[in-house]
Amino acid sequence: MWKYSNPVRIIFSDRFITQVSKIANSYKKPSILIITYKWFRHTETFKELENELEEFKHYFDIEENPSFSSCQKAITFTKKIQPSTVIAIGGGSVIDTAKAVRMAVYKSCYDIRKLFSSSYKQVNKPLLIAIPTTHGTGSELTMWATIWDKVNKKKYSLSEYNNYPDYAIYDVNLVKSLPTSVSFSSTLDALSHSFEALWNKHSNPISDNFAMESIKLIIDNLSKLVEPIPIEVRENLLIASMYAGLAFSNTKTAAAHSISYPLSAYFNVPHGIACSMSLYPLLKINEKAIQNKIANLLNVLQLSSIDEFWNKVLGTVKNRIPFSLHEYGIKKRDLNWLLDLSFTKDRMDNNVRELSKRDVFKILEEMY
Ligand SMILES: [Fe+2]
Structure with missing residues (x-):
């Protein structure tokens, strides 16, 4: 049902x-x-x-x-x-x-x-x-x-x-005069909303569809976020954000957002960045559980693997915005207490695969 x-x-x-x-x-x-x-x-x-x-x-x-x-x-x-x-x-x-x-x-x-x-x-x-x-x-x-x-x-x-x-x-x-850094972090927030809807226990064919459309638009437009940003790119990203909103409005967010909250609260990591740095490790962890959705997505994007997908995202994001935990003043030793705060009720438990403390620690290490 x-x-x-x-x-x-x-x-x-x-x-x-x-x-x-x-x-x-x-x-x-x-x-x-x-x-x-x-x-x-x-x-x-x-x-x-x-x-x-x-x-x-x-x-x-x-x-x-x-x-x-x-x-x-x-x-x-x-x-x-x-x-x-x-x-x-x-x-x-x-x-x-x-x-x-x-x-x-x-x-x-x-x-x-x-x-x-x-x-x-x-x-x-x-x-x-x-x-x-x-x-x-x-x-x-x-x-x-x-x-x-x-x-x-x-x-x-x-x-x-x-x-x-x-x-x-x-x-x-x-949105046409949004600074590029804000454009990046808000687009990455929308990308996270889409993935969180896909690997969510509450996902359904309608939320999946909206999430896929959003990811497709984001991948097609993320690399075009270069000044002067064409108005069509802004419009496509606005539509992508709307699709992502329609997707996660019914599923809520999941592990990526759960992990992001202490990063923003204690280290002021901008929300869109805090909740997207974990997307790749989560993609690998959740890949099996949402095999068909990933296959469908890669097919639509004409990509062969999630590695190729993520390299495409990373190729645009890296060198444009800080995208690792250490770049936000977080020390390796902080990961231990951040781990304890990463489990937000009604968010982490929405993830399609149950994540142990060990899983989340590994994710934090990859984000580091
Ligand atoms: Fe968000």
């Missing part, structure tokens, strides 16, 4: 503002809250947004990898506004903060720590429109928001069906 569902309405547009305005104006008197980065406030796009939407409130105080305290600030701000529409324009941190904010209004619960367990008060659910400005997060298509306890360096997931955005609007103009 398997099932697939994703309730997010997807819109691709070369002017997201028109789409946002259409949706918002379908409400009689919308009370709009825009959540985005500080820098976005000074862009021409933001001015256009101000001209197009009659009235809105905005919130810019976004923390990279949002913590309990930054989400609490955003929630406290939102309590006074009671928005009918929340618009998130940004990467995963913005969209995850917006999800927490929208859920707080929906549950009428304005304490971030209680939000995880509180039930619904059946007040109106604000509309959530997620507009990604990177081609990797996938958060616009998932029902979970990652929130960090930065004091204890622990990751929490606000995860329930009502957390799905109502709309995901993709506009290639928003």
